[in-house]
Amino acid sequence: MPAIDIPPRYNSKEIESKWYELWEKSGYFKPVVDETKKPFVIVIPPPNVTGILHMGHALNNTIQDILIRWKRMQGVPVLWVPGVDHAGIATQNVVEKKLAKEGKTRQQIGREKFIESVWKWKEEYGSTIVRQLRRLGSSCDWTRERFTMDEKLSRAVRESFVSLYEKDLIYRGNYIINWCPRCHTALSDEEAVHKEIQGFFYYIKYPIDPKTPVHGQDHILIATTRPETMLGDTAVAVNPNDERFKTFAGKRVILPLMNRSIPIIQDEFVDPEFGTGLVKVTPAHDPNDFAMGNRHQLEFVNILNPDGTINENGGNYRGLDRFEARKRVIEDLEKAGLFVEKKPHIHAVGHCYRCHTMVEPYLSKQWFVRMKPLAEPAIKAAQDGRIQFIPERWTKVYLNWLENIRDWCISRQIWWGHQIPVWYCHECEKRGKVPDNLSSPNASVGDIQTCPPQIVGGSASGGDSRFRGNDSRAASINAGIIVSRQDPTQCPTCGDKNLIRDPDVLDTWFSSWLWPFSTLGWPEKTKDLQYFYPTSTLVTAPEIIFFWVARMIMAGFQFMEKEPFDTVLIHGTVRVEGGQKMSKSLGNSIDPLEIIEEMSADALRFSLMMLGATDVYLSRQKFEQGRNFTNKIWNAFRFCVNNLADFKPEDFRPLEKMYAKEFSVIDKWILTELQDAAEEIDTHLEECRLSEAANSVYHFFWHSFCDWYLELAKPVLMGNQTAERKVVQNILVHVLETSMKLLHPFMPFITEEVWQRLKELIGGEYFANETVMLARWPFADQRIRFEKEANAVRLFQEAVGGVRDLRSRLGLKPAEELNEVTIVVKNHEAEEALRTFQKEICFLNRIKHLSLFQTFEKKSGMVGKVYSHIEIFVSGLSESDLKREGEKIREKIAELEKHIQSINDRLGSEQFISRAPEEIVEKEKERKEDFEKQLESYRENLTLFG
RNA sequence: GGGCAAUUAGCUCAGUUGGUUAGAGCGCUUCCUUGACAUGGAAGAGGUCACAGGUUCGACUCCUGUAUUGCCCACCA
Numbered sequence A: 001m002p003a004i005d006i007p008p009r010y011n012s013k014e015i016e017s018k019w020y021e022l023w024e025k026s027g028y029f030k031p032v033v034d035e036t037k038k039p040f041v042i043v044i045p046p047p048n049v050t051g052i053l054h055m056g057h058a059l060n061n062t063i064q065d066i067l068i069r070w071k072r073m074q075g076v077p078v079l080w081v082p083g084v085d086h087a088g089i090a091t092q093n094v095v096e097k098k099l100a101k102e103g104k105t106r107q108q109i110g111r112e113k114f115i116e117s118v119w120k121w122k123e124e125y126g127s128t129i130v131r132q133l134r135r136l137g138s139s140c141d142w143t144r145e146r147f148t149m150d151e152k153l154s155r156a157v158r159e160s161f162v163s164l165y166e167k168d169l170i171y172r173g174n175y176i177i178n179w180c181p182r183c184h185t186a187l188s189d190e191e192a193v194h195k196e197i198q199g200f201f202y203y204i205k206y207p208i209d210p211k212t213p214v215h216g217q218d219h220i221l222i223a224t225t226r227p228e229t230m231l232g233d234t235a236v237a238v239n240p241n242d243e244r245f246k247t248f249a250g251k252r253v254i255l256p257l258m259n260r261s262i263p264i265i266q267d268e269f270v271d272p273e274f275g276t277g278l279v280k281v282t283p284a285h286d287p288n289d290f291a292m293g294n295r296h297q298l299e300f301v302n303i304l305n306p307d308g309t310i311n312e313n314g315g316n317y318r319g320l321d322r323f324e325a326r327k328r329v330i331e332d333l334e335k336a337g338l339f340v341e342k343k344p345h346i347h348a349v350g351h352c353y354r355c356h357t358m359v360e361p362y363l364s365k366q367w368f369v370r371m372k373p374l375a376e377p378a379i380k381a382a383q384d385g386r387i388q389f390i391p392e393r394w395t396k397v398y399l400n401w402l403e404n405i406r407d408w409c410i411s412r413q414i415w416w417g418h419q420i421p422v423w424y425c426h427e428c429e430k431r432g433k434v435p436d437n438l439s440s441p442n443a444s445v446g447d448i449q450t451c452p453p454q455i456v457g458g459s460a461s462g463g464d465s466r467f468r469g470n471d472s473r474a475a476s477i478n479a480g481i482i483v484s485r486q487d488p489t490q491c492p493t494c495g496d497k498n499l500i501r502d503p504d505v506l507d508t509w510f511s512s513w514l515w516p517f518s519t520l521g522w523p524e525k526t527k528d529l530q531y532f533y534p535t536s537t538l539v540t541a542p543e544i545i546f547f548w549v550a551r552m553i554m555a556g557f558q559f560m561e562k563e564p565f566d567t568v569l570i571h572g573t574v575r576v577e578g579g580q581k582m583s584k585s586l587g588n589s590i591d592p593l594e595i596i597e598e599m600s601a602d603a604l605r606f607s608l609m610m611l612g613a614t615d616v617y618l619s620r621q622k623f624e625q626g627r628n629f630t631n632k633i634w635n636a637f638r639f640c641v642n643n644l645a646d647f648k649p650e651d652f653r654p655l656e657k658m659y660a661k662e663f664s665v666i667d668k669w670i671l672t673e674l675q676d677a678a679e680e681i682d683t684h685l686e687e688c689r690l691s692e693a694a695n696s697v698y699h700f701f702w703h704s705f706c707d708w709y710l711e712l713a714k715p716v717l718m719g720n721q722t723a724e725r726k727v728v729q730n731i732l733v734h735v736l737e738t739s740m741k742l743l744h745p746f747m748p749f750i751t752e753e754v755w756q757r758l759k760e761l762i763g764g765e766y767f768a769n770e771t772v773m774l775a776r777w778p779f780a781d782q783r784i785r786f787e788k789e790a791n792a793v794r795l796f797q798e799a800v801g802g803v804r805d806l807r808s809r810l811g812l813k814p815a816e817e818l819n820e821v822t823i824v825v826k827n828h829e830a831e832e833a834l835r836t837f838q839k840e841i842c843f844l845n846r847i848k849h850l851s852l853f854q855t856f857e858k859k860s861g862m863v864g865k866v867y868s869h870i871e872i873f874v875s876g877l878s879e880s881d882l883k884r885e886g887e888k889i890r891e892k893i894a895e896l897e898k899h900i901q902s903i904n905d906r907l908g909s910e911q912f913i914s915r916a917p918e919e920i921v922e923k924e925k926e927r928k929e930d931f932e933k934q935l936e937s938y939r940e941n942l943t944l945f946g
Numbered sequence B: 001g002g003g004c005a006a007u008u009a010g011c012u013c014a015g016u017u018g019g020u021u022a023g024a025g026c027g028c029u030u031c032c033u034u035g036a037c038a039u040g041g042a043a044g045a046g047g048u049c050a051c052a053g054g055u056u057c058g059a060c061u062c063c064u065g066u067a068u069u070g071c072c073c074a075c076c077a
Helices: A012-026 A055-073 A088-101 A111-125 A128-136 A151-166 A227-232 A243-248 A287-295 A312-317 A322-335 A372-383 A394-403 A426-430 A527-532 A542-560 A592-599 A601-610 A620-642 A665-686 A690-718 A722-743 A748-762 A788-810 A828-836 A838-845 A879-907 A910-915 A918-945
Strands: A040-043 A078-081 A170-180 A185-187 A192-207 A219-224 A235-238 A252-255 A260-266 A278-281 A339-352 A360-369 A388-390 A422-425 A481-483 A499-501 A537-540 A567-570 A574-576 A616-618 A818-825 A847-853 A870-873
Touching: A012 A128, A012 A592, A012 A601, A012 A748, A040 A055, A040 A537, A055 A078, A055 A128, A055 A537, A055 A574, A055 A592, A055 A601, A055 A665, A088 A111, A128 A592, A128 A601, A151 A170, A151 A481, A151 A542, A170 A287, A185 A360, A192 A227, A192 A252, A219 A227, A219 A278, A227 A312, A227 A322, A235 A287, A278 A287, A287 A360, A312 A322, A322 A339, A372 A394, A372 A542, A388 A394, A394 A542, A422 A426, A537 A542, A542 A567, A592 A601, A592 A620, A601 A620, A601 A690, A601 A748, A620 A690, A620 A722, A620 A748, A665 A690, A665 A722, A665 A788, A690 A722, A690 A838, A722 A748, A788 A818, A788 A828, A788 A838, A788 A870, A818 A828, A818 A838, A828 A838, A828 A847, A838 A847, A879 A910, A879 A918
Parallel strands: A040 A078, A235 A260, A388 A567, A537 A567, A574 A616, A818 A847
Antiparallel strands: A170 A185, A170 A360, A192 A219, A192 A339, A235 A278, A252 A260, A422 A481, A422 A499, A818 A870
16 A cells, blocks of 8 residues: 555644645635536625624534535535625724824714725725634635625615615605714614613603693602703603693693793603603604604704714703713702602613614604515515524514514714715705605605604704705605716706715615625626525524514515525524623633634534534533544544555445445444434434534444444454455445545545545545545445344443443453353344354453353352343452442332333223324333343342342 | 523533433543553443423323523613
């Protein structure tokens, strides 16, 4: 054989980079398109361009890579589309921070320069995560890598916006949205995460307006959690059915500090049981109050600047931060004798999902997507199973969200992102033709969220009153508004060329919801789009079902008229031991790249898969399992190669072409185990149970192949029997090769290394492929499966274990021989089975003489182990060992008696006999017989132990 | 406040449509540096399947309730 020098240690670093480069260079990651076959396609959940690989990515991408590699080996055309998300707010924050270090702000350098510097930043740091995904072994088709801000994907964004507008599914209007005072932008409902905080209920007196006196009352008492918002109060509300406040209806109060007279209105919304039963109404800063404001035609007074400070509508508090203002308002009320008390109160408050700042409900002019029509097909698809969630329970979560869906605020007041493709004509504006609330001319009137309010004071778009106006759906609705696929040069209404583009950009998710088809070329009808859409499986974490998964499904139906994938595989969240979520900000993260450095990418991947399908609880130690396994694989391989020194390529014969009689029982057993493993792994992968699949292959390789087969192969390999030896060598090659294929999706690097070295050794048609990546996925081959042998081997393993236990009780050193062992077998099958293993039993236990009998004259003091079908006799056991064994037999007897009793009860029951299926009754009878035989044999043996 | 899920060995979890004596990995105990591997090998210990009812010939598995925990959603000021 060719001299192959196998290093004693597996050097992951060299090997991993060597193979990855070769794979990529050779184009193995690119799909082999075959029009006759349905492809398997995954689009990557695009990581943020600011991202660095964390354990969540590692888990997510390992799963995707396993599925992709498995399908690829099955000969399915596969495509894994990689890419990166521009992550609007997150990226803008990062670059702004960098500018701040240089003493600059984005406002100083201006929009154009700022965007330039973001692109520059992207060029410099943006490919980090993409490099790291390669380190992990991800077999993405990098030639199809996409970025959500690419020219083509931007076109897709623009197309989708315009077409939705044309279908009246996009509108603009003044509504209460979530405003982040730190990021200076609107957020969608999903981007405002509710957190419970410990706050206070402040009780405040509002004096009755002397002009509308109420008998016997000079004030009312209201309760609020946000006292500073009172500066924008335009009413106080009571429930019309609340007897206590009947006399207040139609009266007015003086708003303290502002000295404004405001009405007391009646509204069903008010809950008489809650607070004082009287509610201050701040239509510009609370969604409920906003609705009340509309119902009662109240004034909408905005008191906040975009940065969270009080604006000119807040009187003396102008310029103060919202929390400072809260303090001052309370102080001043106290001075005025109008503050009563504060009580602790826990309530949920929205926080910005990017910077964790408390958000403000804020009235401003924003763009929205009308979601109800989009949700309908997405709901149906999940209900009738065209889209399946794994685990299934996520379907409910998904449906529940879609069924209660609210319109999606998509405009963001930041600079990094896709700028909204809307222009306003200056001339038309001046003539007051541009309304506040815009939607397409063919809009059906009345289905907009609520009526448009009258604004007083500044709004989000910079305090402009330019668009103040009333409804919308007048005939001239679209005068001066250009929503266009191409940049317009003049106003189609008046021809004026002074056009102003809407300064806002779109929500980041407005580009990612197009991902499954925009990456394939949409809106162009590309070949890729036709062949690869819809994709197959989406692999992601539960956190983004609403942000991304649900919206992709809606977009898929809207723009492609087809669901974007049929399976959504939701994996767990990565946590540290103890249950905390693993995150950089908590400082508890384990860097996957460190694990790759220290232990190898294969170890990282395999460890993650072995941890199970739920949330994974990690510690550094947990990765040792994967590392140990790579070590095991490497050493088993070394052992095999060392014993193949005299094996010539022409000695190799594919096993299915060998005769069954050439194999020993052990050979047949390991081959059967291998077929079982192949079948199990395949079934598990088919059902997306990756950790089960990993377990199967782990168990087969380690415990069946290494622990038993290789141990038993040793005497054969050391012996002189050439024919036997050749058979075993063939099996070694076959099992190794097959195992490497089965393991490859999980551990791509080490399996490639081992496989390539075997190929070098054997060559020939068996290793016709250039890489294990493209080798044929193993199937359970019935020709080399031998069911009968499995039971025999189990008995044999029991016998070996029993003798080993006795050896240790006799205190024998490993090298010492055991003189005389007698095994009594209880039936013919057992005898037959053990007789074939006589040599092996002796070898594994260093037994000089082994006798097998069906009956045996027992001598006292010569008993060791008693099992259900065999007894093992040795001499020289100590009193206490015998006693111990006797105890165990008594326990066993008690257990058997219990089982027999319960079976007797069952068999004695009329109902069981008449109602249980016959086969079950038969089975029970068999079990009973079996138990009784065992019981008899144990009882018989008990006499030997005194 | 609403919804979803979980509760099986010291820990993390399997248990595939209700029917063998409930499994795995890690950890633990004892022994072993035997020539692939101490990142290893062998032999062990360890569970009344959260609790209470119910359905059934039969329940870890199905139903109801209770308890505990976790997650998600939510415009009662």
